[in-house]
Amino acid sequence: MAIIEVKDxxxxxxxxxxEMEALHDINLSIRENEFICFIGPSGCGKTTLLRIIAGxxxxxxxxxxxxxxxxxxxxxxxxxxxxxxxxFPWRTVLDNVAFGPELKGTPKEERIAKSRQYxxxxxxxxxxxxxxxxxxxxxxxxxxxxxxxxNDPLALLMDEPFGALDxxxxxxxxxxxxxxxxxxxxxxxxxxxxxxxxxxxxxRIVIMSARPGRxxxxxxxxxxxxxxRTSPEVNRIRDRILCxxxxxxxxxxxx
Amino acid sequence: MAKTRSLRDSFSERGIEALSIVGLIVxxxxxxxxxxxxxxxxxxxQVLAAFSNSWxxxxxxxxxxxxxxxxxxxxxxxxxxxxxxxxxxWFRMVDKALDPIVEILRPIxxxxxxxxxxxxxxxxxxxxxFIIFMGAVFPILISTYVGFRNLPRVYVESxxxxxxxxxxxxxxxxxxxxxLPSIAGGVRIAMGIAWMCLAxxxxxxxxxxxxxxxxxxxxxxxxxxxxxxxMIVLGMLGLIxxxxxxxxxxxKMLKWQAGLTQ
Numbered sequence: 001m002a003i004i005e006v007k008d009x010x011x012x013x014x015x016x017x018x019e020m021e022a023l024h025d026i027n028l029s030i031r032e033n034e035f036i037c038f039i040g041p042s043g044c045g046k047t048t049l050l051r052i053i054a055g056x057x058x059x060x061x062x063x064x065x066x067x068x069x070x071x072x073x074x075x076x077x078x079x080x081x082x083x084x085x086x087x088f089p090w091r092t093v094l095d096n097v098a099f100g101p102e103l104k105g106t107p108k109e110e111r112i113a114k115s116r117q118y119x120x121x122x123x124x125x126x127x128x129x130x131x132x133x134x135x136x137x138x139x140x141x142x143x144x145x146x147x148x149x150x151n152d153p154l155a156l157l158m159d160e161p162f163g164a165l166d167x168x169x170x171x172x173x174x175x176x177x178x179x180x181x182x183x184x185x186x187x188x189x190x191x192x193x194x195x196x197x198x199x200x201x202x203x204r205i206v207i208m209s210a211r212p213g214r215x216x217x218x219x220x221x222x223x224x225x226x227x228x229r230t231s232p233e234v235n236r237i238r239d240r241i242l243c244x245x246x247x248x249x250x251x252x253x254x255x
Numbered sequence: 256m257a258k259t260r261s262l263r264d265s266f267s268e269r270g271i272e273a274l275s276i277v278g279l280i281v282x283x284x285x286x287x288x289x290x291x292x293x294x295x296x297x298x299x300x301q302v303l304a305a306f307s308n309s310w311x312x313x314x315x316x317x318x319x320x321x322x323x324x325x326x327x328x329x330x331x332x333x334x335x336x337x338x339x340x341x342x343x344x345w346f347r348m349v350d351k352a353l354d355p356i357v358e359i360l361r362p363i364x365x366x367x368x369x370x371x372x373x374x375x376x377x378x379x380x381x382x383x384x385f386i387i388f389m390g391a392v393f394p395i396l397i398s399t400y401v402g403f404r405n406l407p408r409v410y411v412e413s414x415x416x417x418x419x420x421x422x423x424x425x426x427x428x429x430x431x432x433x434x435l436p437s438i439a440g441g442v443r444i445a446m447g448i449a450w451m452c453l454a455x456x457x458x459x460x461x462x463x464x465x466x467x468x469x470x471x472x473x474x475x476x477x478x479x480x481x482x483x484x485x486m487i488v489l490g491m492l493g494l495i496x497x498x499x500x501x502x503x504x505x506x507k508m509l510k511w512q513a514g515l516t517q
Contacts, residue, residue: 056412076418086413090432090511100417103424131511151417 003154003187004030004053005191009062011213021212022048023059024221028206028215030155035181035188037202039195041245046191046215047159053189054080054157066154076100079148083160085140087132093143094119094128095098100151120144121180138162145180155187159172174200178225199234200227207244217244297344297480312464313488320465321492323380328387328449333442335388336395338341342432344394344403345426357396365390365452369459383456383465390452391445400439402434436512439504446500450493466492 011023030036038046051057053064055074064071066078074080087096094115101111119125122142132140141161148156162170174197176182181188192198198205199221207217221237228234279300287298297305306313342349343357368389376382406429414429457467466489473481505512 032344054416056415057372073420074412074415075420078416080416082409082413084407086409087433088410088413088429090435092511099414099428103418103428133511147417157416235333 001032002029003032003067003074004189005065006030006049006053007062007065009049009052009059009064009204011045011052011057012060021063021141023052024212024214026178026213026215027061028218030187030189033185033187035190035201037198037205038191038208039193039198039205039241039245040208040213040216041210042193044208044210045214046101046208048213049208050157050159050189050191053155054078056080076104076151077154078155078157079151079153079155080163081144081148081159082083083163085132085134085137085144085164087143087147089132091131092128093124093130093135096132096143097147097150104151108173114140115146115150118150119143121149121183122146122176136169137165141165141173142176149180149184149186153186157191158188158190160191163192170197175226177201184221195238195245196229198241199237200229205241207241209246263419294477297483301480302484302487304380305478305480308463309484311425313466316464317466317469317485318492320380321457323454324330324383324456324461324465325449327380327384329391329446331384331388332391332395332445332449336441336445337399337438340396340399341403341426341430341434344400344406345422350400357393357467361393361397363389365448366455369456372456373459378459378461379491380462383453383461386456387449387452387463390448394445394448395438395441398437398444399434402437403430405437406430406433406505424442436509439509442502443497443504446496447493450489450496454489 006026006028009023009026010021011020013020026045026049038049040046045073048057052059053071055071055078071078075171091099094112097115097118099113101114106114116125116128119128122145124139124146125140127135129141132143135143143163147154162173165173178201190198190201202221203220204218206215207219208214209216219237219241223233284299287301290296293301339353341354344350365386368386372382372385376385410429410433411425414425417429419425419428454467454470457465458471460468462468466485470482470485470489473479473485
C-alpha cells in the first residue's frame with residue numbers, strides 16, 4: 001500500500017535570471033515500510049525531491065500526498081536527517097532528542113524516558129549529558145536519527161546523512177541504520193550519491209538524471225539482508241546502475 | 256607532572272601580576288614625591304587616606320545612586336534593543352523599515368543627548384538613565400540582530416521537521432538560544448559604554464551623589480586626591496561588573512559554547 005504518492009511534480013528554479021528545471025514530471029509511489037534510495041549525479045534534483053516530500057519546499061506544479069492528503073508544509077510525522085550536522089549545539093544530547101516531544105507538550109518525565117529509549121536504540125545512552133561538539137560525526141548523526149525517530153514519524157527522510165563521514169564509519173552507520181530500521185520499521189527515503197550505499201540499504205533504488213531532473217529507472221533490490229557488499233549479484237546490479245548513471249565509459253550490454 | 260608544572264606556572268603568573276601592580280604603586284608614589292604638588296599628582300597614600308575618610312559615603316550614597324542610574328539605563332536599553340533587534344533579525348520587512356532609522360541614530364555620540372535629556376527629564380535620575388540608555392541600546396540591538404541573522408538554515412529546518420512550525424516556537428527554541436552568545440557579547444560591550452556614559456552623565460548635576468558627580472564636585476574644590484580616588488573606584492567597579500557578568504554568563508549559561516569558540 002502506498003504511503004507517499006508523488007504526482008506530476010515539476011520544480012523550476014531561477015538561476016542567473018534563467019529558469020532551470022530541477023524536477024521534470026516526477027511520479028513515484030512509495031510503499032509503507034519500504035526502504036527507498038534516490039541516487040543520481042549532482043543537480044539531478046534528488047535532494048529537492050526529498051525536501052518537497054519533507055514540506056521544506058513547494059513544487060512548482062503537481063503535489064505529494066501522504067496517506068492521500070496533500071503535503072503543505074513540514075511536520076513531525078515526516079522526520080528528517082540532514083547531511084550537515086543539525087543537532088542544536090546549545091542542547092545536550094538528551095535534550096536534542098527530547099526536542100520533538102517537548103514541542104508536543106509531553107510531560108518532562110515521559111519525554112526523558114522516551115528519549116533515553118531512543119538513545120539506547122542508537123547506542124548512545126552513555127552520552128546523554130554531552131553537548132554535540134563533544135561527539136564525533138557518526139555519533140552526531142546517530143543522535144539526529146534518534147531525534148527524528150522519537151517523534152514516531154510515518155516516514156524517515158535522510159539527505160545524504162553519512163556523506164560527511166569517513167568510509168569505515170560510513171559502513172558501520174549503514175549496518176546500524178538497518179538494525180534500527182529492523183527494530184522500528186518505518187518508511188525510509190534515503191538520498192545518496194553512493195551506488196554501494198544504495199545497493200547495501202535499499203529495497204528499491206530510484207535512479208535520477210540531471211538537466212532536467214527526472215526519474216530514469218527504478219530498480220528492485222530483492223537480496224536478503226545483511227547483504228554482502230561484493231557478491232556477483234550485487235556487482236551485476238552495480239554495473240547496471242553505473243551504466244544508468246552514465247559514469248562508466250563503456251557499458252556492458254545487459255543480458 | 257604536567258599538572259604540577261601548570262600549577263607552578265599559574266602561581267608565578269599571579270606573582271608577576273601582583274608584582275606589576277606593586278611596581279605601578281611604587282612608581283606612582285615616587286613620582287608624586289618628585290612632583291610634590293597634590294593638585295598635579297596626589298600620592299598613593301593621599302588617595303588611600305581619602306578612601307579611609309570617605310568609604311562610607313561611597314558605599315552608602317554614591318554607589319547606590321550610580322547603580323540606580325546604571326540600572327535604569329541598562330534596563331531601558333535591554334527592553335528596547337532585544338525586541339527591536341529580534342524583529343529586525345527575524346522579519347525582513349522590519350529590517351528594511353527600521354535599518355535606516357537605526358543607522359542614522361547610532362553614530363550620534365550618546366553624550367550629545369545631554370541637552371535633550373535635561374529638557375525632557377529635568378535634572379533627574381531618569382535623565383542620567385537616558386544618556387546611559389543611548390550608550391547601551393545600540394550594541395545590544397546590533398548584536399541581537401547579528402545573532403538572529405547568522406542563524407544557520409539547517410537549525411531552522413531541523414526544528415520545522417521536528418514540529419516547530421510557528422514563528423514563535425522557532426524564535427523561542429532556536430533563534431534565541433543560538434543568538435545568546437552574540438547577545439551576551441553585545442550586553443558586555445553595552446555595559447562598558449554605559450559605565451563611561453554614567454560618569455559623564457552624573458557630571459551635569461542630575462543628583463547630589465554618585466561616583467561621576469563626586470569627581471566633578473571634588474574637582475571644583477581642587478581636591479585632586481578625591482578626584483583620583485573616585486576615578487579608581489569607577490575603574491574597579493567597571494572591572495568587577497564586567498568580570499561577574501562574564502563569569503555568570505560564560506561559565507554558567509553558555510557552557511555549551513566551550514570548545515566551539517576560542
